[in-house]
Amino acid sequence: MTMKINVLLAVLLLAVGAFAGESDTPEGLAEQFISAINTKSAEKQRTLVHPQCLAGLAGLQKEFMDETLSRDFRRVIPEKRNVKVTALKGPDLPFAGAMAWPVTPTHQIEVEFSTGENASVSVIRFTAKEKDRWFIIIPMLNPENLKKYEEKKASQQTNAPASSSASDSRR
Numbered sequence: 001m002t003m004k005i006n007v008l009l010a011v012l013l014l015a016v017g018a019f020a021g022e023s024d025t026p027e028g029l030a031e032q033f034i035s036a037i038n039t040k041s042a043e044k045q046r047t048l049v050h051p052q053c054l055a056g057l058a059g060l061q062k063e064f065m066d067e068t069l070s071r072d073f074r075r076v077i078p079e080k081r082n083v084k085v086t087a088l089k090g091p092d093l094p095f096a097g098a099m100a101w102p103v104t105p106t107h108q109i110e111v112e113f114s115t116g117e118n119a120s121v122s123v124i125r126f127t128a129k130e131k132d133r134w135f136i137i138i139p140m141l142n143p144e145n146l147k148k149y150e151e152k153k154a155s156q157q158t159n160a161p162a163s164s165s166a167s168d169s170r171r
Helices: 002-022 026-037 042-049 059-074 142-160 164-168
Strands: 084-089 106-115 119-130 133-137
Touching: 026 042, 026 059, 026 084, 026 106, 026 119, 026 133, 042 059, 059 142
Parallel strands: none
Antiparallel strands: 084 106, 106 119, 119 133
């Protein structure tokens, strides 16, 4: 019985240790992010985002967040890449005045990779640490930009071609 308990405890410690080590550094968080993107796992991607960034989202803010997160899946990040972590300096936040930050980011992760001859992409994510774990911080639209986003969405719907089902119903 004691042997079974010891084995169970050892397995649990290994599992917890493996999970805890994944995002206990910004570089570890970057590798988890890359893995989520390359496997096209929206569930895994969302576990990396700070819960306050996803809490209570509704309507256009939720739609904006969903679009923001889904854009990550447009590409695959190759093994040959550079990951750079930079501390954000000063009191000014990125996109100050244009976005609202549910959590104040403290660092920036930049993943840079080649997409062809003389072409490269940099994927930038903002991060912060809470309770020994690093999270991706996604900003929300401020009221002014939420209004612009709403107008853009309305314009897209107005300019969208009629669906084929509407023409089929006239037959």
